[in-house]
Amino acid sequence: MGSEKVPVFAQVDLDVAPGEFVAIVGESGVGKSTLLNCLAGLDTPSAGSVQVLGTDLGALPEGPQAHFRRRHLGFVFQAFHVLPHLSVAQNVALPLMLLGVPRAQQLQRVAEELAAVGLGDLGERLPQQLSGGQLQRVALARALVHRPALILADEPTGNLDPDTAERVMQLLAAQTRQHGAACVMVTHSRAAAAHADRVLRLTATGMRPEPAHG
Template sequence: MSDLPASPVAPPIRIEGLAKRYGTDTVFTDVSLRIDPGVFVAILGESGVGKSTLLNCMAGLDHWDAGTVHLCGHDLGAAGDEQRAILRRRHVGFVFQAFHVLPHLDVAQNVGLPLLLLQAPAVERTDRVRQALAAVGLEGLDQRLPQQLSGGQLQRVAIARALVHRPALLLADEPTGNLDPGTAARVMDLLIAQTRQHGASLVLVTHSDTAARRADRVLRLTARGLEAAD
């Protein structure tokens, strides 16, 4: 990664004039957004407006039709697939509604995956995974398989995995959508506490006004772009 250093002054994510279409159908247009380090932004919007697509564009997982996306100072539009993958592994963490843990790996192995992809030394991986599990309250569950955990525990595994490599940007796509209200509130507490502890910027897309109210900024995505939520 020595050829792809993060800029010390660049915001984790900066988007200008982003537009996305599927054929002749416009998903969104003229989306501009800058998020500085440590800021929590929530994005609301109707189903189908493209919230998840916007997150995928931020991470360079999806292509767009106009505009620019800069991740930690790097122009993702000018990067090839391999460079995007390297930047994503280094600078981005993901938390999804469906958890996306691997069922054949135990908790520690799932949490350690980002470090394995970054080829961190084994001793460092073990130590960082132990710290991450302790931070999310999963000490002693490192050898459990995902099917032995509750929904709330699985989401905590996903949070630990997303932050174990200390990314600059955390992208969360409806992370409490499959949880009951009490568990959802506890997961949001943990998500916010952990991102602030690590100094990461957090982008949350959600239908939940309750979750969105926890953010530093609340925006609404429409086909015309992003605007301040009421």
């Protein structure tokens, strides 16, 4: 009995449309980050499948799966994950560099995305010269610069004060919809979840809609 495997969660059925923003809430330890990892193809579910743009991520070999992830997914994390030795503009350009986008197009896309998140004049700065809110906007620009089909956000406001968190969430929601991307965010924050088109609660036995004032 001691070695019996217990599922983290089961019976999860999620369909997210282009331009739709879905927030997933739930108790600590229920597997919200694990669910995001499954959606990204970083973890493989023991049953079922994950399909993005009609492609079954679990069926792809490691190399093609990594390329698919780079091309079609964007990630925003609580801890920002910017590279300290690169400038703001270089951090944002990373997805385009990995995809082999021509340099001139990189520069144009990075400039457009930094302007969109309100950092148009900070491209040459290093991450240590920015505030937490600015760093999260860098991370958001980096997640969107290659026009992904799916954005995965893991507690994107967890390290931010309430006012800064509100500004970041407004940007995340607006940019997701503007680019026609699907966005799945896991969060403990009701204020962050309020920006989503749908809020779902993850439990060990599946997901259900979260009541607006529940």
